[in-house]
Amino acid sequence: MFSPPSRAIGAIAAAGLAALLAHGSSHAADTYRIAYIDPLSGPFSAVGELMLNHIQFAVEDINAQGGVLGGTELELLKFDSKLSAQESQSALQAAIDQGARAIVTGGSGSSVVTALVQSANRWNQRNPGREVLVLNHSSIDPELTGKTCSFWHFQTEANTAMKMKALAGTIADLPEIRKIYLLNQDYAHGRQWAAYGRQMVGQARPDIQFTGEIFHAIGQVKDFAPYVAGLRQAGADAVITGNWGPDLSLLLKAAGDSGLQLRYFNHSAGAMPGTVTTMSQIRKGDLTWVAEWHPGQADQPQVDALAQRYRQRMGKEFLSPRMDLTPRLLAAAIDKAGQTDSVAVARALEGLRYDSIIGPVEMRAQDHQLLLPQVVNTIAPVDGQKVTVAWEGTDYGFRTDAVFTGAELAQPSDCQMRRP
Known part of the structure; x- marks a missing residue:
């Protein structure tokens, strides 16, 4: 699994976790922490591992290209949701305690993701300046971008x-x-x-x-x-x-x-x-x-090239452009915002248009539903x-x-x- 560079851990320890969370500027820290929360045990663990591999590859790829904001690396933390709303909410708090500024989730089902978003809403309301974003790659409940939509939630998959x-x-x-x-x-x-x-x-x-x-x-x-x-x-x-x-x-x-x-x-x-x-x-x-794509789809040279790199690095087959895309959209928004403050990054994500390997996509500002x-x-x-x-x-x-x-x-x- 992805291991954070020792220099990043040292920098965070020296600065103090409280100081890192209290300030939005990425220039105050060497890393931007992302927490992966999805099933890594139980009957759906194979699905969770597949999703984790795609997220991990994208994070490593972004870092290999210089990270965000001209040198800030992304650091991936992983947590097992156990397909449980209660476990996921506990994982969310643990992720926040470890300095995570964004949560990547979706494979635990819509009820679990809804509970995560609700917990993030409560945390963000009570802790201004320490807000956390939720990026949802697979839970496709239309209510998440409908009646229960949240400024802090972004859906990177087509809904039901x-x-x-x-x-x-x-x-x-x-x-x-x-x-x-x-x-x-x-x-x-x-x-x-x-x-x-x-x-x-x-x-x-x-x-x-x-x-x-x-x-x-x-x-x-x-x-x-x-x-x-x-x-x-x-x-x-x-x-x-x-x-x-x-x-x-x-x-x-x-x-x-x-x-x-x-x-x-x-x-x-x-x-x-x-x-x-x-x-x-x-x-x-x-x-x-x-x-958004299937293996062997004709006339997709950009996906084919990325799939080949993924296979060489991960030793597995590439299956999901949208999962790979999720951290890349976050990175693009951080660069657009020019900082890692969560409010600024969320506003940068709203309406973001991005030339992905499957073609242009747009994060609809109205409800944070990605059009792909x-x-x-x-x-x-x-x-x-x-x-x-x-x-x-x-x-x-x-x-x-x-x-x-x-x-x-x-x-x-x-x-x-x-x-x-």
Whole structure:
């Protein structure tokens, strides 16, 4: 993991942590501390490690290019959220105590991220001059940039409504999809994924029948066979599921074992380790998901170049431009602000336009929702034409189905931002 330079630790110790936190100017310290808070143990630890690797690579890359403000290095602290709101809030306080000025999170689920943002709001209100920012790379609850929006929170991933709009636009051109079942984890995101699916797909295809809907406890189901039996009984030919991590792979395996041929529509499946391997093993059904990029996507030379550097340094495959982008947006805002004071950095992030490896992106000032492209794609066998790159040592890869700009997917927001 990323180790802070000893000279940075010495400088911070000499200056005193209280002095570092009390002053916004980066020129008073050698480092700017970022805390990573996401699951690093338990059933979703593989997802948390994947996210950490991307954040760590970006931080190291920024430092290799001179850091921020002409020489201030970024220092990455890591904390295990344990997929728990209480643990995450404890980690937030520990991060603040260790001098963190920004939190990077998102893989713990929307309920946990919401609790983190609320805790940051309270801390910032009580501790002017020592505020902390929350950068959310994966929790896609529209409420985070809607009714519960916060000046201190920035979402660097397309939200649930944006992703479902892209999928609905794709389903509109798939006449073979006639009966859809909604199967989701029983928490805020799972219920939103189901609700937006019913609403947006229903609008795009009024002829589609929704044949059933069920929610299950997150991370607790070991055998999805009874749920698959329900899919078969309902006559579904497609499933809208927001499941992720083991809850998705176990569902796919159970359906494959039963011989059920289904089309799955998901938000981030291919960016989770092992999903392609699972599809290649069961060889039943099609898994369609939506992200800012997918491995093997054509005409993406900047992503290809970064992915190669990532592979050489980290020894793993690059999967997520938006995670890599999150620290880079923060660094760009610090440079734009000319200081590390959190209020100034937040104002610099508002409306920030950035030429990323996936194209221009914009942090919408109204609600702090990043507008970035989305690519609908399907995990499918390599055919040398539409699927050219094999993944995870299998003969499966990704097929591009449709591409949307951030502006095309942007949704109205009812955010009423309270700014300091």
